Amino acid sequence: MNVYKLSEALSLTPLAMPDVDREVTSCYTGDLLSWVMGRASADCVWVTIMTNINTVAVATLVDASMVIIAENAEIAPEVVERAREKGVNLYTSPLDAYALCAAISRYL
Amino acid sequence: MADSVRLEYMIDGDNFTSAGEASVMVKKSLRQMGFDPETIRKVSVAMYEGEINMVIHAQGGKATVDVYDDKIVIVLADRGPGIPDIELAMQAGYSTAPDNIRSLGFGAGMGLPNMKKYTDEMTIESEVGVGTTITMVVNV
Ligand SMILES: Nc1ncnc2c1ncn2[C@@H]1O[C@H](COP(=O)(O)OP(=O)(O)OP(=O)(O)O)[C@@H](O)[C@H]1O
Numbered sequence A: 001m002n003v004y005k006l007s008e009a010l011s012l013t014p015l016a017m018p019d020v021d022r023e024v025t026s027c028y029t030g031d032l033l034s035w036v037m038g039r040a041s042a043d044c045v046w047v048t049i050m051t052n053i054n055t056v057a058v059a060t061l062v063d064a065s066m067v068i069i070a071e072n073a074e075i076a077p078e079v080v081e082r083a084r085e086k087g088v089n090l091y092t093s094p095l096d097a098y099a100l101c102a103a104i105s106r107y108l
Numbered sequence B: 001m002a003d004s005v006r007l008e009y010m011i012d013g014d015n016f017t018s019a020g021e022a023s024v025m026v027k028k029s030l031r032q033m034g035f036d037p038e039t040i041r042k043v044s045v046a047m048y049e050g051e052i053n054m055v056i057h058a059q060g061g062k063a064t065v066d067v068y069d070d071k072i073v074i075v076l077a078d079r080g081p082g083i084p085d086i087e088l089a090m091q092a093g094y095s096t097a098p099d100n101i102r103s104l105g106f107g108a109g110m111g112l113p114n115m116k117k118y119t120d121e122m123t124i125e126s127e128v129g130v131g132t133t134i135t136m137v138v139n140v
């Protein structure tokens, strides 16, 4: 499923959507960045509550297709701007990581 | 293997907002040079972990990336405090990162293990009070 369709299916709020035609082939959730770097696959959707600027760098480097910020965790405008610049699809949702991942599992 | 391209970056030790920029630039360059996505991912993740370590643990340093047809060599050199016990530092979960760094999502103690995992060769030379040089090779 592509980023756009998944975001619609999950009723996500878009923050940055530079490349919504990308395919999503797996899902990873976690907030410790080195765990994410070690475990997340390319083309994944990454679900996290970590919203600092390094989130964007990690998403870029692991080649995540999209990032979903769970529980509407607060995110600074600079971080959203950086995601746009770096081509990272970034969304937010009121659901927690468990609910998001459970829902995502129905579509992947 | 005659030709190689050298990319060099100074890593700023007290700028967390730009931390990781060098790795992102290397990623972009490798993509332009036409390397496959998996090779690019390995190089950029390994380099990012090393780059962040230099920012967090060593007040910055220098990154040099030599790109050959058949391999990519990353050298990260700093004049930080050095690593007293390399074997211990390499263990998954070992970290001396302070709380303010942990609240940013770092400090899981997985950086050095990731660097080893994503590269074909990795050597650490370190002397306490002098600095650390980490050399990583990813075969293409
Ligand atoms: N360049 C360096 N200079 C001095 N000490 C270092 C350096 N790199 C790593 N270390 C030491 O090795 C430890 C383990 O490093 P590692 O990258 O595995 O974990 P971390 O940086 O603490 O956390 P994480 O990488 O998971 O965010 C560090 O906590 C630090 O004590």
Ligand SMILES: [Mg+2]
Pocket (backbone or CB within 6 Å): A034, B049, B052, B053, B107, B110, B111, B112
């Ligand atoms: Mg580290």
